[in-house]
Amino acid sequence: MRLVLTSDNRIGVQREDGIVDVSAAFADIPYRMSADRMPRVLAVLRERRARVEELAASGEPMRVAGLQAPVPRPPKLIAAFGNYREGTDRERQAQDMFLESPDSVIGPGGTVILPPHPVTIFHHEAELALVVGARAKNLPADERALEALAGYTCAIDVSGRGLGRMGPSRIGKSFDTFTPLGPAIVTTDEVPDPQSLRVTLSVNGELRQDYSTSDMEYSVVEILAFISSYMTLVPGDVIMCGTNHQGLGALQDGDHVVMTIERIGTLEVTVRDSLKREWPRGIDQEIAARARGAARS
């Protein structure tokens, strides 16, 4: 099942012929704004699944002007460091993650607004994202961990480099609009093997990133076990599984970005920079080489 949130706040299920309104299955859930609502909806999704599917099967597709991010403001937005072998056969690095601002999320068709801050470059990082569906702590590193998930979606972890004090930038990933998310939450039952998905990202029609989640250092269940050993996960939390840096490139004013994960969906955004800064087009070979060499030393 593919769950979406429309721009007019209806909860929908994507069928091949369009999006069907299933909001009625969640009519009793009070909310003030969509940011409040989706975590509460995801918390009951599993128990109401039959009702949602019945509505999805019996309804007619509705007219949809646009979609919001399926979780417009996650309770927590968590990102894995690195986490890809970058096509090498190296030993995996120590596992680590950090938190980004939940206010950085935008939806499909949204605009990434580059801030005036003096970054060295803004990169795109296409990532598989996990959407949490249940409160969870200390999950096991096996398929039982997947029961804590509502499903998967696409995320672009836009990254402004060169800000802050030490090491790779993190605040440069938390700017408002820097986490395009969507278009749908694809429930776990539709993705039999999350470690064999092709991830691609194109900018203005030029293919940049093109990698498989089989290259991940720590698998989805290992990610869930690790982060839930630190903190309680709650419905609506989003965990980005990291990116393969072979294929990163600059984002700049006017760019049209299309990201696809096989079985999950396609997420498109545009980029605006009022300063109209320019960087070389194409793949950033320097960061690719650096990431590839990271754990060699």
Added chain:
Amino acid sequence: MRIAAFDDHKLGVVGADGTLVDITDLLQQYEPLGPEDLLPDLITHFGELKPEIERRAGARAGLPLDRVRLRSPVTRPTKIVCLIGNYREGTDRPPQILDFFFKSPEAIIGPGDTVVLPPHPATIFHHEAELAVVIGREAKSVAEADAMDAIFGYTIFNDISARGLGRSGISSFLGKSFDTFAAFGPWIVTKDEIPDPYALQVTVDVSGERRQDYPTSDMERPIHELVAYISSVSTLHPGDVICCGTNHQGLGALQDGDVVVTSISGIGSFTFYVRDELRREWPRGIDRETAQRVRAVGQRPAAQ
């Protein structure tokens, strides 16, 4: 005015006589979806609620504080923003590059609660007492000149920190986001009662031994600069918290059985406890090595 959370999902104001007057009922008109909405609603509607809150606080004796259970005054902010460093550590070095990270809101505990040390192989667990700023309105890219208008008040924060975990050399700060690692208390003091936030003394006592003891005058970057910069990155919401960083001269280990009292003059004081099922032990007293290392940071020509 001192705003406190107490018992089960109640908000109150501490009156001049030191008793706590319940104001939870005043917030029902905004139809909170859960306890996490009470503080943001109070902050958002504070202007209209203030006369009635002041009337109640003056009109009747409330509950004695020893008869209620104080809770973390911040329940579930959308963000806990923590400054990296941000103290001169008693030196006269120039301010370093402003930098910050986000701490898990699930980590929050309050007065009387217990920090639970996880079994992870940390090299040490430190306390870090900090002045915390509670945001008073939605704020995006506010100018430094307007930044103090975006503040509702101040509270006390202890940023519990596990060291030595994660990938070396990248400082993820994830060791600060374990559940129970964000202690707030005892209440929020509205900003009108703190005319000079740089004239406060911050102390930590661990099982009766003084550890941290520093003035906020040692802060590198002032609060208005922090609010302006952070809001240039991320939208802030009412009830979000900015923790101003700590002075590392006086950090020490936390371990099983510790009783930790964190105080800031002009705000108050609160106690939390520490539990470690593994009963690991570290030297008691101040961690001189960390103190020296952080003091030395500024003595180098520039941060990388």
